[in-house]
Amino acid sequence: MDSPAQYSYVHGVSDTPLRYQTIGRALDEAVRRWAGREAVVVRHQNVRMSWHELGARTEALAAGLLAMGLEPGDRVGVWAPNCIEWLLTQLATARAGLIQVNINPAYRVHELEYALNKVGCRALITASRFKSSDYIEMLRRLAPELDACVPGRLTAARLPRLEWLVRLGEDPTPGFLNFDAVATLAGAAQRQRLAALGEELQPDDPINIQFTSGTTGSPKGATLTHVNILNNGYFVGAAMRITEHDRLCIPVPLYHCFGMVMGNLSCLSHGATIVYPNDGFDPLLTLEAVAQERCTALFGVPTMFIAELEHPRFAQFDLSSLRTGIMAGAPCPMEVMKRVVHEMHMTEVTIAYGMTETSPVSFQSGTTDPLERRVSTVGRVHPHVEVKIVDESARMVPRGCRGELLTRGYSVMRGYWDDPERTAEAIDAAGWMHTGDLAVLDADGYCNIVGRVKDMVIRGGENIYPREVEEFLYTHPKVQDVSVFGVPDSKYGEELCAWVRLKPGAAADEDELKAWCRDRIAHYKVPRHVRFVDEFPMTVTGKIQKFVMRERMSTELGIGEQRSA
Numbered sequence: 001m002d003s004p005a006q007y008s009y010v011h012g013v014s015d016t017p018l019r020y021q022t023i024g025r026a027l028d029e030a031v032r033r034w035a036g037r038e039a040v041v042v043r044h045q046n047v048r049m050s051w052h053e054l055g056a057r058t059e060a061l062a063a064g065l066l067a068m069g070l071e072p073g074d075r076v077g078v079w080a081p082n083c084i085e086w087l088l089t090q091l092a093t094a095r096a097g098l099i100q101v102n103i104n105p106a107y108r109v110h111e112l113e114y115a116l117n118k119v120g121c122r123a124l125i126t127a128s129r130f131k132s133s134d135y136i137e138m139l140r141r142l143a144p145e146l147d148a149c150v151p152g153r154l155t156a157a158r159l160p161r162l163e164w165l166v167r168l169g170e171d172p173t174p175g176f177l178n179f180d181a182v183a184t185l186a187g188a189a190q191r192q193r194l195a196a197l198g199e200e201l202q203p204d205d206p207i208n209i210q211f212t213s214g215t216t217g218s219p220k221g222a223t224l225t226h227v228n229i230l231n232n233g234y235f236v237g238a239a240m241r242i243t244e245h246d247r248l249c250i251p252v253p254l255y256h257c258f259g260m261v262m263g264n265l266s267c268l269s270h271g272a273t274i275v276y277p278n279d280g281f282d283p284l285l286t287l288e289a290v291a292q293e294r295c296t297a298l299f300g301v302p303t304m305f306i307a308e309l310e311h312p313r314f315a316q317f318d319l320s321s322l323r324t325g326i327m328a329g330a331p332c333p334m335e336v337m338k339r340v341v342h343e344m345h346m347t348e349v350t351i352a353y354g355m356t357e358t359s360p361v362s363f364q365s366g367t368t369d370p371l372e373r374r375v376s377t378v379g380r381v382h383p384h385v386e387v388k389i390v391d392e393s394a395r396m397v398p399r400g401c402r403g404e405l406l407t408r409g410y411s412v413m414r415g416y417w418d419d420p421e422r423t424a425e426a427i428d429a430a431g432w433m434h435t436g437d438l439a440v441l442d443a444d445g446y447c448n449i450v451g452r453v454k455d456m457v458i459r460g461g462e463n464i465y466p467r468e469v470e471e472f473l474y475t476h477p478k479v480q481d482v483s484v485f486g487v488p489d490s491k492y493g494e495e496l497c498a499w500v501r502l503k504p505g506a507a508a509d510e511d512e513l514k515a516w517c518r519d520r521i522a523h524y525k526v527p528r529h530v531r532f533v534d535e536f537p538m539t540v541t542g543k544i545q546k547f548v549m550r551e552r553m554s555t556e557l558g559i560g561e562q563r564s565a
């Protein structure tokens with residue numbers, strides 16, 4: 001082979017060893033090192049806690065979860081927007097060796113039922129409501145048995161593995177335990193058991209499941225270990241050079257790696273303060289939090305930064321405390337990056353690239369990379385991670401050539417929960433995770449993400465997998481055939497569009513189809529544009545040509561093609 005540098009392979013050589021420990025151990029360390037310093041600020045709940053207090057509340061909750069009869073390895077769902085209870089649950093489940101299952105706050109009945117049953121959750125910790133979702137009402141619809149059940153004794157026909165429901169807030173609900181009561185359940189025996197677990201639990205144990213949909217339909221439960229996410233959080237923080245003197249504003253959702261790993265765990269492993277500006281994203285509350293809390297770092301997907309920069313009151317906020325942060329999750333427009341540097345004072349802002357299955361980050365720019373590189377690429381490979389770019393025959397391509405990005409190393413998930421087949425499709429025999437992203441590596445190892453092998457649509461940072469929406473639409477009694485794809489959109493980056501062929505003799509309009517979706521699937525998966533057609537553009541071999549539909553819709557809607565690749 002020629003000089004290796006000519007090929008698209010990079011390895012993140014590092015002098016800093018991996019942290020081979022559990023998250024419980026990492027929290028002990030944080031409590032020891034930064035005891036009285038502020039660990040977390042939750043503005044909408046008026047909560048402030050030191051590391052010492054966060055450690056104590058975590059221990060009490062973890063012991064309480066054991067007192068409920070939960071055992072290491074059991075799955076515990078959490079269905080809530082950003083709040084202190086989310087963070088406590090993340091840390092307490094890891095401390096007790098329970099596997100936390102992140103449930104998207106936008107899920108509706110159909111998706112919730114699938115997620116809880118797929119991984120067999122024994123307990124679910126839930127908010128009472130969020131935005132247009134009444135969680136308790138949805139759960140009572142799914143499990144009417146709740147109304148007559150003693151907490152912890154649920155036997156529900158549609159949720160056969162679920163025993164415990166725990167709700168946030170003070171109000172009592174039949175069949176539910178209140179969150180604050182859990183921490184009071186433990187006695188000496190559970191505290192002893194918890195102490196023993198500190199020794200028993202292993203860094204490679206799984207402690208988190210996050211759902212990510214595939215092109216083949218139903219969501220897959222990416223299963224991550226302590227080592228996976230603790231290290232990724234640590235190295236993400238190191239790339240921003242954060243320390244205990246930093247304060248990180250986290251407006252991104254905690255149910256996704258961006259919030260719970262790149263946010264929570266980077267703060268935990270560097271002693272920085274976590275600041276949640278609100279339960280869901282709000283540009284004004286984010287700007288307020290940064291200014292009033294004197295945050296030094298800020299996270300966001302590109303659309304969030306755009307919303308902040310374009311807010312009519314933007315100029316009124318003193319953002320001069322900001323230094324760094326991360327823009328990630330979708331292609332980051334260069335102009336937006338430049339404005340973030342100049343107008344938000346984030347001179348050391350970084351771009352990160354990754355996916356849930358790789359804990360998530362594989363590439364991140366460094367704070368000292370030249371601005372041009374920092375705003376135009378996703379940076380260089382992360383410490384201890386290997387990446388190669390391959391062609392359709394799985395052969396490495398030369399530097400500068402496009403191909404599929406593959407990742408290997410500590411960060412690759414254990415697999416998709418209870419799905420060896422789709423795990424084997426994603427992670428090959430040599431341990432490479434096939435990301436489905438198209439990328440180019442330059443001679444210096446900087447990476448550009450240029451498109452997606454898969455057809456995923458990213459709407460305002462939310463990933464939408466057309467196949468999942470298609471399969472759902474197929475269940476509509478009037479739908480004969482359907483094809484879902486993304487069209488460019490100035491607000492969300494992309495919007496979802498469905499082309500539908502109705503059954504012979506059937507009649508329906510756009511509103512009917514959207515209304516039917518609205519109650520059954522998350523709002524962001526409801527197609528914004530619906531068109532009724534007689535046929536789809538096809539190749540001679542019978543494959544639907546989504547790019548043709550995308551072009552036609554873009555012309556019809558009067559928008560330019562903005563997608564990369």
Ligand code: AMP
Nearest residue numbers: 328329330331352353354355356437449
């Ligand atoms: P998720 O598993 O939700 O984190 O989504 C992962 C996908 O988001 C990746 O496979 C990419 O397609 C996309 N993505 C993440 N970060 C970036 C980025 N910085 N630039 C372009 N695409 C990105």
